[in-house]
Amino acid sequence: MLEMSDVLLLARLQFAFTISAHIIFPAISIGLASYCAVLEGLWLRTGEPVYRELFFFWSKIFAVGFGMGVVSGVVMSYEFGANWAGFSRVAGSVNGPLLAYEVLTAFFLEAGFLGIMLFGWRRVGPRLHFLATCLVALGTLFSTFWILASNSWMQTPQGFQIVDGKVVPLDWLKIIFNPSFPFRLVHMSLAAFIVGATGVGGCAAWHLLKGQRGAGVKKSFSMAVGMLLVAAPIQMVAGDQHGLNTLQHQPAKIAAIEGLWESEKGGTALNLVGWPDMREERTKYAFSIPHLGSLILTHTWNGEIPGLKQFAPRDRPDSTIIFWSFRVMVGMSLLMLLLGVLGLVLRLRNQLYETRWFHRFALAMGPSGLIALLAGWITTEVGRQPWVVYGVLRTADAVSPLSSQQVGTSLLIFIVVYFLVFGTGGYYMLKLMAKGPDVGDKAGDVGGDAGKSTVSLDRRPMSRATDPIDE
Amino acid sequence: MTLDLATLWAGIIGFAVFLYVLLDGFDLGIGLLFPFFDREGEREVMLNTVAPVWDGNETWLVLGGACLYGVFPIAYSTLLPAVYLPVIAMLCGLIFRGVAFEIRAKARRTQNLWDLAFIMGCATATFCQGLILGTLLQGIKVVDGRFAGEPFDWLSPFSVFCGMGLLVTYATLGCGWLVMKTDGDLQRRMQVLLKPSSLVLLAIIGIISLWTVLGQPAVAQRWFGGRHFVYFSPVPLLVLACVIGIFRSASSGHEARAFILMEAIIFLGYSGLLISIFPNIVPPSLSIWAASSPRSSQIFVLIGVLIILPIILAYTGLSYWVFRGKVRHGDEGYH
Numbered sequence: 001m002l003e004m005s006d007v008l009l010l011a012r013l014q015f016a017f018t019i020s021a022h023i024i025f026p027a028i029s030i031g032l033a034s035y036c037a038v039l040e041g042l043w044l045r046t047g048e049p050v051y052r053e054l055f056f057f058w059s060k061i062f063a064v065g066f067g068m069g070v071v072s073g074v075v076m077s078y079e080f081g082a083n084w085a086g087f088s089r090v091a092g093s094v095n096g097p098l099l100a101y102e103v104l105t106a107f108f109l110e111a112g113f114l115g116i117m118l119f120g121w122r123r124v125g126p127r128l129h130f131l132a133t134c135l136v137a138l139g140t141l142f143s144t145f146w147i148l149a150s151n152s153w154m155q156t157p158q159g160f161q162i163v164d165g166k167v168v169p170l171d172w173l174k175i176i177f178n179p180s181f182p183f184r185l186v187h188m189s190l191a192a193f194i195v196g197a198t199g200v201g202g203c204a205a206w207h208l209l210k211g212q213r214g215a216g217v218k219k220s221f222s223m224a225v226g227m228l229l230v231a232a233p234i235q236m237v238a239g240d241q242h243g244l245n246t247l248q249h250q251p252a253k254i255a256a257i258e259g260l261w262e263s264e265k266g267g268t269a270l271n272l273v274g275w276p277d278m279r280e281e282r283t284k285y286a287f288s289i290p291h292l293g294s295l296i297l298t299h300t301w302n303g304e305i306p307g308l309k310q311f312a313p314r315d316r317p318d319s320t321i322i323f324w325s326f327r328v329m330v331g332m333s334l335l336m337l338l339l340g341v342l343g344l345v346l347r348l349r350n351q352l353y354e355t356r357w358f359h360r361f362a363l364a365m366g367p368s369g370l371i372a373l374l375a376g377w378i379t380t381e382v383g384r385q386p387w388v389v390y391g392v393l394r395t396a397d398a399v400s401p402l403s404s405q406q407v408g409t410s411l412l413i414f415i416v417v418y419f420l421v422f423g424t425g426g427y428y429m430l431k432l433m434a435k436g437p438d439v440g441d442k443a444g445d446v447g448g449d450a451g452k453s454t455v456s457l458d459r460r461p462m463s464r465a466t467d468p469i470d471e
Numbered sequence: 472m473t474l475d476l477a478t479l480w481a482g483i484i485g486f487a488v489f490l491y492v493l494l495d496g497f498d499l500g501i502g503l504l505f506p507f508f509d510r511e512g513e514r515e516v517m518l519n520t521v522a523p524v525w526d527g528n529e530t531w532l533v534l535g536g537a538c539l540y541g542v543f544p545i546a547y548s549t550l551l552p553a554v555y556l557p558v559i560a561m562l563c564g565l566i567f568r569g570v571a572f573e574i575r576a577k578a579r580r581t582q583n584l585w586d587l588a589f590i591m592g593c594a595t596a597t598f599c600q601g602l603i604l605g606t607l608l609q610g611i612k613v614v615d616g617r618f619a620g621e622p623f624d625w626l627s628p629f630s631v632f633c634g635m636g637l638l639v640t641y642a643t644l645g646c647g648w649l650v651m652k653t654d655g656d657l658q659r660r661m662q663v664l665l666k667p668s669s670l671v672l673l674a675i676i677g678i679i680s681l682w683t684v685l686g687q688p689a690v691a692q693r694w695f696g697g698r699h700f701v702y703f704s705p706v707p708l709l710v711l712a713c714v715i716g717i718f719r720s721a722s723s724g725h726e727a728r729a730f731i732l733m734e735a736i737i738f739l740g741y742s743g744l745l746i747s748i749f750p751n752i753v754p755p756s757l758s759i760w761a762a763s764s765p766r767s768s769q770i771f772v773l774i775g776v777l778i779i780l781p782i783i784l785a786y787t788g789l790s791y792w793v794f795r796g797k798v799r800h801g802d803e804g805y806h
Contacts, residue, residue: 071569074529075562077536081551082558088540088548089616093764096541097772103530103537104779108786111527168765400552403622410559417563421570428574469577 006404008396011083014411016381018075020374021418025069025425027373030144030189031196032062033137036117040133044126050215057216057437058200059133061429063118066110068425075414083407084388087398091167091389094160094175095150102146109139141189148188152181154389155380156249167392179249183242184380190235191376194336195369197227201339202366203433205359216437218353225352225362229340236333240296246383247297247305250390253383255308256319257326258293259283262307268293273327276319281309283323317385325378332372339365428469476769477759480542481752483776484535489741491531493734498525500645502568502593503638504664505586512800513657514586518572520652520798525572527787529565541772545616546752546762552618553611553753554603554625561599567592597641598634605633608683608744610755629682636675640737643668647717647730654797658726665729669717676710676740683747689755690747703746710739 036059043051077099081088088096116124116132124132159174160167169175201224207217247254255261259276260268261283270293274286294303308316339362346352384390388398498521505514521528540547551558571589578585602625609629612620646668649661684691694703713732720728752759763769 067569067573070526071566074533074565077533077540078551078558078562081536081540081547082555085548085552085618088544092540092544092547093768096537096539096544096547096764097768098541100534100537100541100772101775103534104775104783107530107533108779108783111530111786115523163765166765169767169771172767172771400548400555401618402552402555406555406622410556413559413563417566421566424574425570428577469574469581 005396005399007402007407008399010404010407010411011399011402012395014083014407014414015079016378017411018072018079018414018418020377021422022069022072022076023373023377024370025065025072025422026140026143027192027195027370028065028199028429029062029069030140030192031194031199031369032058032065033133033140034193035196035200036062037130037133037137040130044130050219053216054220054437059118061432063114064425064429064432066114068422072418072422082410083400083402084398085400087388087393090165090393090398091154093167094153094157094169097169098146098150098153098176102143106139106143106146109135109142113139144189144192145185148185149176149178149181152184153178155184155384156180157389157392162392167389180242180245183238183245186238187235187242187376190231190238191369191373194228194231194235195373197224197231198336198365198367198369200224201228201362202364203436205362205366206434207436208353208359209356209363212436213353214437220437221362222347222352225340225343225347228336229344232333232337232340236337239333243297244299250383251306252308252311252315253317253322253380254297255306255311256317256383257322257379258297258305259286259319259323260293260305260307261309263304263310264293264307265304267291267302268297268305270296271323274323276323278316278318278320283319315386317383322379322383325375325382329372329375329379332368332375335365336368336372424469431469475760476766476773477543477763478750480538480763480769480773481750481759483773483780484538484542485745487531487535487538489738491528491535492741493737494528494531495525496641496644496737497521497648497730498528498645499568499593499597500641500643500648502589502645503597503642504645504649505590505593507664508657508660516653516657516798516800517649518575520649523794524787524791526569529569532565538772538776542764542769543752543759543762544764546757546759549611549613549616549618549753549757550603550607553620554606555622557599557602557606557625561596561603564592564595564597564599568596594638597638601634601637602630604637604744605630607754608633608679608747610687611753611757613753613757616757616761629686632675632682633679636672636679639668639672639675640740643672644730644733644737647733651727651730652798654799662729665720666718669714669733672736673710673714676736680707680743687755693747706739706743706746710736713739 036055039051039055039058042048043055080092080095113132113135116129117136120129120132153175156179157167157175158178159171160169162168200220204217204221204224207214208221243254256276259271259274261281267290269288269290271283271286271288274283274288276283291301293305294300297303297305308319342358342361343352346355346358352358386394386396388395501517501521504517508514508517536547567588569592571585571592575582575585575589605627606625609627611618612624643665646661646665650658650665653661684694694700713736716732717729720732748754750758750760752762
């Protein structure tokens, strides 16, 4: 880990940058697609116009996020071969087919029904339209399924044998349903829903603070805060179960997350804060609570957890990074729970829409879902190091035979292009959110393509949004 | 010869890449024609002809890439590092093309900027695709299943020529598409442009063919060895016939003819390419069998492709059917 070649370091930086920029948009799409399906379902059931209004408003923002996700995703599918030829050569036989299935099942479903969801409001009946929305949401979840099957197999590989240094798949069911897959799938799907909930809540809080009290703003806020009250605790249970699974299959990752160097006898303490130092092999400035580590990670009073020193230095993930990325994620989830609980208290007192400090809190928490998501992914990916396929292929052996100039150049290009392009896209999404669900967005307006003869299958996601970007 | 799994897969991926070139070719071609058509509303009309379909067209590139990754991982992991910078530049070009396409319609003050991003995105993506094709044709040094060449092996007079050749190809294809999809003055000017550009294209195809045959004995052997040329001679003859057909299409009244003939030329050129390199997937030494992933991987994806690909094709066909007919200035509903 400490002596890394320039090419490896640059290739890892590039992957970290491009995947982080990418995952933001799919996470928003997954969360908002399901939210839109719920809104439309509620409208069909209750007939209250506010749900339809909210569906139109949020489906516009979903559409922009979806477009950005597609464009940034194309880069990912070629980066595996360009920067990580060793990985493709050895494990392409497993990861390639899983990606191919993602393209075939998810992209098809999304492309097929996105047009109807976004433009077909008056072209098809309400039930068929609702079906299209549900299928788009299902498509985003299929996509999650295949990508997480692929990632989880890299974390806990099984169902294969090695022949001539290459992975030969033996049992595809075992490969897909590998030990960490169910936990990671649940954890990530919930995380995407929470990204949606915090984003929707932050947007509504902003409008409440601006003095808008329309039905759409209130309903958004109420739904988002309610969703957090339910989803945050479930996510904590899911995360806890995921942690137990990781301890079983990737104990070095857990030791690094906790900054734990020795295998402590008679109960493991938990470092609440501290600074793990990889060279000195200890966690500096640690503030720890006895037995709490055992309690959380083994659910027993005296459970033993292997420390990092049990693993050869070349097999240890970087504890300094994931000790803190993990705590950022957990800290965010605690704040989300607090937001949900406070929301419930204020709701019971009938003050949910009148309490300004709470709206400020919700606004500040707007990006918390994304922050927690990124921190969580950094934890699990950096925690898998120094392996790219855990125990099978080292990251150092996976990189392409390239020069550091090549990888450095492409990294610079990606940074400039991504900030330009996705900065613009993100700005446009915020601009749409700032407009609010109640202003100038009557249902007839949004279904504005109705009566014109051309649009029912228009598959350009962003053209769903009609507002100018630069005024 | 029995049809083995690797050959079947080479056919499927070849088909996906061919569809990509055919479909995204005219999308990108419109971007290449953009600088020459700037009258009121012209660009709007040109974009609207592909507005409903270009997203789906680009998906064929993703499908081709993902299948190559899963089915011929050795080809995927040697080709991409060999053409590293062109691939990165192509991806950036496609990013700019896609985002500019969408945002242009929402922009008012900055529309010229987004037009420029669109043109540059299309030109970069096209040129790099030609560069990659040229690099593949001239051969990539592979040792022990790994790319073993130099970082700038892809840069040669031949590959640059192929890049420029693809610019002309896509522009001509875009021209044929617009003749079919527009009318009035715009259509007439496209028809005027079609003749010289198809002549240039013919010259380019001739030069690339000679260049590969003269430069690579293996390719010459494939085309002229034994009685081979008797079997393969229809390819160049049909190309010639297509160009003559395009020349006469302007006066024929069949507005789709030029476009269909252009697609035929691309099909013939593509066949010529396959004749030159098959059964290699990365010339001069990596064959489709050596590049294959294990049988279990190839069968696993094959099941998915056989079930789902027909549905995708049906859907794509439906989409083109729904959006058939002319696009005119002032048509609403695309933005």
